[in-house]
Every structure is written in C-alpha cells, then in structure tokens.
Amino acid sequence: MTTTGTPQSGELRLQAALYALTAVTGLVDAASYLGLGRVFTALMTGNVVFLGFGIARADRLPVAPSIAALVAFLTGAVLGGKLLARGLNTARLRRSLLLGTALLAAAALVAAGTEASRGPARYVVIAVLAVSMGVQSATVRHLARADLTTTVLTLTLTGLAADSTLAGGTNPRVPRRLGSVATMLAGALTGALLLRIGLAWPLVAAALLGIVAIVLARVPDH
Numbered sequence: 001m002t003t004t005g006t007p008q009s010g011e012l013r014l015q016a017a018l019y020a021l022t023a024v025t026g027l028v029d030a031a032s033y034l035g036l037g038r039v040f041t042a043l044m045t046g047n048v049v050f051l052g053f054g055i056a057r058a059d060r061l062p063v064a065p066s067i068a069a070l071v072a073f074l075t076g077a078v079l080g081g082k083l084l085a086r087g088l089n090t091a092r093l094r095r096s097l098l099l100g101t102a103l104l105a106a107a108a109l110v111a112a113g114t115e116a117s118r119g120p121a122r123y124v125v126i127a128v129l130a131v132s133m134g135v136q137s138a139t140v141r142h143l144a145r146a147d148l149t150t151t152v153l154t155l156t157l158t159g160l161a162a163d164s165t166l167a168g169g170t171n172p173r174v175p176r177r178l179g180s181v182a183t184m185l186a187g188a189l190t191g192a193l194l195l196r197i198g199l200a201w202p203l204v205a206a207a208l209l210g211i212v213a214i215v216l217a218r219v220p221d222h
Contacts, residue, residue, distance in 0.1 A: 010220030014143070015176070017097075017216035019183045021136055021150040024206045024213070026187020027194075028104070028129055031111075031202040032069075035195050036122055039065035041129035042137075042151050044073055065126060072127040076100075076134020083135075084142045090218045096139040097217055101210030103132035108203035116199055129203075147177045156180050 025042045032041040038061065040046040047066040054063035083096040107128040114121040133151065140150045147156045156177050163169035187209075191202035 008220075010218050013216045013218055014220060015145065015148060017213040018140065018143070018145060018148040018150055019179055020209045020213040020216065021097075021140065022148070022180055022183040023187035023190075024104070024136070024209050025133070025151050026184040026189070027191040027202045027206040027209070028133060030188045030191025030195060031199060031206075032126065032129055034192060035111075035117060035199040035202075036126055037062075037065055037117075039069050039126060041069050041073070041126055042133040044070060045152075045154075047073075065123070068123050068126050069130040072130035073134040073137075076103075076131035076136075077138040078134075079131070080135040080138025084139065088142050088219055093139065093143075093217050093219055094214050096135060097210065097214045100132045100135040100139070101207055101214060103128050103135070104203055104207040104210055107132070108200045108207055111203055112198070112200035125199075147173050147180055149180075153181060153184060 029040050029042045032039055033046075038050060040050075047069050050061060051063055051066040051070070053059065054061040054066060079099065080096055083099070084092055086092070107125050110116060110121060110125050110128065116122055116125045137149075137151050140148070147159060149156075159172075160174070160177050160181075161167065163172055165171060187206075190205060194201035194205060
C-alpha cells in the first residue's frame with residue numbers, strides 16, 4: 001500500500017507540479033502572443049520561425065521581439081542550468097522554481113504598473129517572461145520526465161499517434177500525454193480570457209500556479 005513519503009507518492013507530487021508548470025506555459029504564451037504582439041516567451045520554436053519571417057520582411061513582422069525573447073530565454077536557461085549544475089535535489093529544484101516564479105511575479109507587476117503592450121515596457125515584460133521560462137525549461141530538462149516537458153507538445157502529440165493501436169503500438173502513457181495537452185490548453189484558454197481584464201492577470205495566475213508547483217515539487221527517493 002502506497003503511503004505518504006514513498007517514492008510513488010513523491011513521483012505523483014512531482015508530476016502534479018509539472019502539470020502546473022505546463023499550464024503556466026499556456027498562460028504565459030497567451031499573455032505574450034496576444035498581449036505583447038506576435039512573440040512567444042515560452043515556445044521558442046515559434047520565435048525562430050517568426051525571426052525567419054521577419055528577416056524575409058514577410059507580413060511586416062518585426063524581428064526585435066523574437067530576438068529579445070530568444071536571448072532572454074537562453075539567459076534563463078543558463079541560470080537554470082547553473083542552479084542545478086551540482087546535482088538535482090529537492091532544495092535546488094525548489095530554488096530554481098522559486099526564481100522562475102519570482103520573475104513571473106515581477107513581469108505581472110510591470111504589466112500592472114505600465115502600458116506594457118507598447119514601448120520599452122513591452123520589451124521589459126518580454127525579457128523577464130522569457131528568462132523565467134528559460135529557467136523553467138532548464139529545470140524541467142534536468143528532471144527528464146517523458147511527455148512532461150511543460151513547454152513542448154509536438155513530441156507528446158506525435159507519441160499519442162505513433163504509439164497508438166492504430167499505428168500498431170501499445171498506447172503507453174496515454175493519461176500523462178493527454179494530461180499535458182489538456183493542461184496547456186486550459187492554461188492558454190484561461191490566459192486568453194484573463195487578458196480581457198488586463199495583461200497582468202494571466203501573469204498573476206501563472207505566478208500563483210508557480211507557487212503551487214514549488215509546494216508540490218520534490219525529487220522522489222529511489
């Protein structure tokens with residue numbers, strides 16, 4: 001019988017934290033893409049594509065927001081990597097998640113106190129959010145939980161189809177994969193709705209979910 005404190009319960013807590021962070025991604029990119037112009041602060045694949053479009057002068061797409069997000073995201077990934085460079089344990093995991101969440105809260109404060117959809121404040125919010133998501137992505141990378149990357153769903157969706165019975169597979173980890181898709185969808189939907197009130201609100205929700213992830217997160221004993 002599984003009890004509190006067992007490796008199984010620790011793994012379930014960690015997975016719940018990762019689902020919370022997946023919803024954070026949906027909230028953050030709803031705020032950035034819809035509220036800050038066509039730029040992603042979590043999904044860097046989109047920014048690389050937008051950068052290519054911008055260089056080609058397609059649809060008058062600017063390159064500066066994508067460059068700012070990419071540079072800031074890489075900076076955050078370096079910070080996240082350094083925090084966990086000495087090995088992964090619960091204290092370091094929570095410290096890294098705390099940094100990412102503090103940055104989300106800072107971005108919400110900037111968005112609440114300024115007209116962040118344009119001007120210099122826009123780039124401040126883009127940069128702070130992208131640093132936060134870079135920290136998150138580096139942290140989750142160290143955890144290495146299949147289908148719970150929190151920021152990328154392409155491989156998860158590919159796995160759902162390629163490993164399905166239709167393709168001759170055995171449908172491994174279907175609940176986990178569907179959970180990842182559902183939580184990011186819920187985060188994006190909630191972010192888009194909260195954005196009707198103001199840019200700060202999706203970021204406040206993301207920061208609150210970040211706190212939930214910090215409370216839940218622990219490295220299971222094996």
